[in-house]
Amino acid sequence: MATTSDFRNGLCIEYNNGLYTIVEFQHVKPGKGPAFVRTKLKNLTTGRVLDNTFTAGVKINTVRMERRNHQYLYNDDSGYHFMNAKTYDQIFIQKELINAPQFLKEGDEVEILFHAELEKPLSCELKPMVELEVTYTEPGVKGDTATNTLKPATLETGAKVKVPLFINEGERIKVDTKTGQYAERA
Numbered sequence: 151m152a153t154t155s156d157f158r159n160g161l162c163i164e165y166n167n168g169l170y171t172i173v174e175f176q177h178v179k180p181g182k183g184p185a186f187v188r189t190k191l192k193n194l195t196t197g198r199v200l201d202n203t204f205t206a207g208v209k210i211n212t213v214r215m216e217r218r219n220h221q222y223l224y225n226d227d228s229g230y231h232f233m234n235a236k237t238y239d240q241i242f243i244q245k246e247l248i249n250a251p252q253f254l255k256e257g258d259e260v261e262i263l264f265h266a267e268l269e270k271p272l273s274c275e276l277k278p279m280v281e282l283e284v285t286y287t288e289p290g291v292k293g294d295t296a297t298n299t300l301k302p303a304t305l306e307t308g309a310k311v312k313v314p315l316f317i318n319e320g321e322r323i324k325v326d327t328k329t330g331q332y333a334e335r336a
Contacts, residue, residue, distance in 0.1 A: 152212045154187045154204050162194070164211040165202070169194040169265070169272065177206070194263075194272045214266040220274075222258045230254065232262065232274075241271060248274040250327040252309040253282065276327045281336045282306050283322050290315040300332075 152163075157175045164170075170191040179185045185206035192199045204210070220232035220241070229242035230251065243262070245251050253276060254260075263273045287303035300312035303323075311325055313332045322336035 151209050153209055154206050156210075156212075157187060157189070162213045162215045163191075164213055165191060169213055173199060215272070216264045216266045217261050218264060220260055220262050222254050222256060222260060224256065225251075225254075230274075232260065235259070243271050243274055247271060248276075250276050250280075250330065252330075253280045253305075253307055253325060253327055255280075255282065255307050278327060279324045279333060280327055281322055281324050282309075284313065284317060284319055287313065287317060287319055290318060 152161075154177075157172055159172055159174065161172045162169060163172065170193055173190040173192050175187055175189045177185065177187050187204045187206060189202050189204065190199055191202055219235050221235055223231045223233055223240070225231065225245075229244050230248060231240060231242045233240050241262075248254070248260075258276065258280070260277075261275050262271050263275070264271055282305040284303045285306050288301055290301075299315055301315055301317075302310055303313040303317060304310055305323075305325070309325075309330075311330065311332050313323060317323060317332075317335070324333040324336050325331070326333045
C-alpha cells in the first residue's frame, strides 16, 4: 500500500480493476479546500491514457514490475517466441503486447515488462531505433534530391516505410520504432 505522497513517474498501480502506470503527476494545494494530486495514468493492457484526480493521502495498491531482456526467436500461430538471455527460458507473447512487431527480426534484443507476482508479461518494447536492410525500393534518379520527397521501401522484415529518394536496395537504414518512420542511414 502506498499513498499519493509516494507517487512518481513510472510507478505501477492498481486502479479500477486494471494496471496503470503514472505518466505524469502534480501535487496541488489550493488556497481553499483540501490538497489533491492530478495524474495522467496509462493503462498497461490497452495503452489508453486517462486523467485522474486523487485526494491527497488516499491509499493506493502498488504493483511490482520487472523489466527483463529477451531475445526474439520466431513467430507462429501461437504468438511471438522469445528467450530469456540469462536463464534460456522461452515464452511466447501475443502480437498486441509488442510496440512494433513489424520491425522484429530474428535475434533482436527486446525488453519485456513482467508483473512480478504473477510472472505475466504485460508489454514488450523494442529498442528506440532498429537497423534494417532495404530489400526493395524503386531506384532513385540522379538529380531528384532537390525536394524532400519520399518513396516506398520494403525492409527485410516485410515492413513498408517511406524513405528519401537517395536510398537504394541493399542499404541499411535506421527506423524509429515509436513512429515507424525512416530516421537515417546506418
